[in-house]
Amino acid sequence: MPGINPNGLILYQGPSAIDPSVEIVVVITGTKNGSTNEKTGNMLQTWILLVDVAPHVAAKDGRDVGICGDCKHRRRCLQCGSHVEACECADPKWARPCYVLTHNAPRAVWSCFTRGGYRRADENDLEKIRGSILRLGAYGDPAMVPIHVWTGIMSDRRTGYTHQWRRPEAQALRPYAMASVDSPQEAQEARAMGWRYFRVRRADDPILAGEVVCPASEEGGKRRTCETCKACAGNPNGRGASVAIIAHGATAKAFSRLPVLS
Numbered sequence: 001m002p003g004i005n006p007n008g009l010i011l012y013q014g015p016s017a018i019d020p021s022v023e024i025v026v027v028i029t030g031t032k033n034g035s036t037n038e039k040t041g042n043m044l045q046t047w048i049l050l051v052d053v054a055p056h057v058a059a060k061d062g063r064d065v066g067i068c069g070d071c072k073h074r075r076r077c078l079q080c081g082s083h084v085e086a087c088e089c090a091d092p093k094w095a096r097p098c099y100v101l102t103h104n105a106p107r108a109v110w111s112c113f114t115r116g117g118y119r120r121a122d123e124n125d126l127e128k129i130r131g132s133i134l135r136l137g138a139y140g141d142p143a144m145v146p147i148h149v150w151t152g153i154m155s156d157r158r159t160g161y162t163h164q165w166r167r168p169e170a171q172a173l174r175p176y177a178m179a180s181v182d183s184p185q186e187a188q189e190a191r192a193m194g195w196r197y198f199r200v201r202r203a204d205d206p207i208l209a210g211e212v213v214c215p216a217s218e219e220g221g222k223r224r225t226c227e228t229c230k231a232c233a234g235n236p237n238g239r240g241a242s243v244a245i246i247a248h249g250a251t252a253k254a255f256s257r258l259p260v261l262s
Helices: 055-061 105-114 123-130 147-151 168-173 184-192 252-257
Strands: 008-015 023-029 044-050 134-139 158-162 178-181 197-201 211-213 242-246
Touching: 008 105, 023 105, 044 055, 044 105, 055 105, 105 134, 147 168, 158 168, 178 184, 184 197
Parallel strands: 044 134, 134 158, 158 178, 178 197, 197 242, 211 242
Antiparallel strands: 008 023, 023 044
């Protein structure tokens, strides 16, 4: 079919599970050519995007709240710590600690979608996906997606992370995804709610009891990739250590500059 990108499929297009006034699309890539992401390895990547706003624009003006919720790694004010849509500072200075560079891969996937470059996944596609290694949310929070979308493609070999772990709408993800936490206090709270978690820490923050260092990280010696590790698969059995990693990537410095919020 002319103009169709064979390396991606649309899994879902419709209302956000958390804010039904927002229309999102979920695109899965790597269906023909594998991912070249050094840290994750060859996993199918899912992208959660706003239908009508380019990701790099939404990340700048705060509309990414529709796909990222209250994630602390969204763009925030260095003075008050608030997100763009809530900041009231007269002369704000901004930092965005998220390691995903929205003008790169997310923008390319969104652009392909908007020009009709992906077809809708059919049942044969879904069957193939179920036998693959999945990354739930290469960009965007998987809690924004109706749970039936994920359970319809779920594989035992997966990674997934959500900053929406406190929300009632996100609790169905506990068996499949990790709570993303940014402080020891959040780690304790998430564990008490039955989540395994993935904690981003500063370089001088200690490893906590019940945590392991991410083996795909620099500090973990890059012994594995996410593809071969599979530690971040949620909490299907109600047990298992949680995972910690030092803030990394092109925006790691922004993480250390921002106020710590509980």
